[in-house]
Amino acid sequence: xxxxxxxxDAIGLCASCQHVYPVRSDRGSMFYQCRxxxxxxxxxRYPILPVRQCKGYEDPDPAPPRARTEPS
Ligand code: SF4
Numbered sequence: 001x002x003x004x005x006x007x008x009d010a011i012g013l014c015a016s017c018q019h020v021y022p023v024r025s026d027r028g029s030m031f032y033q034c035r036x037x038x039x040x041x042x043x044x045r046y047p048i049l050p051v052r053q054c055k056g057y058e059d060p061d062p063a064p065p066r067a068r069t070e071p072s
Contacts, residue, residue, distance in 0.1 A: 012050030018060035 008015040014032045021033040036043040036056045043056055
């Protein structure tokens with residue numbers, strides 16, 4: 001069975017962040033690259049895992065805003 005690139009407990013926030021780019025090495029190890037690091041030196045290219053707090057975290061698929069209804 002193929003190993004999932006996302007192991008939420010071991011990875012932390014990066015597991016569900018839209019800025020992560022999982023990389024598998026030639027030896028089969030997984031690394032989690034932060035794509036924010038390309039533009040912002042505050043972010044490490046390879047964060048130390050698990051990441052528990054991050055100012056750059058963004059949900060990849062935020063829930064759409066709830067429909068508003070005007071009172072009649
Ligand atoms: S922005 Fe933060 S949570 Fe997202 S991939 Fe980079 S280090 Fe991980």
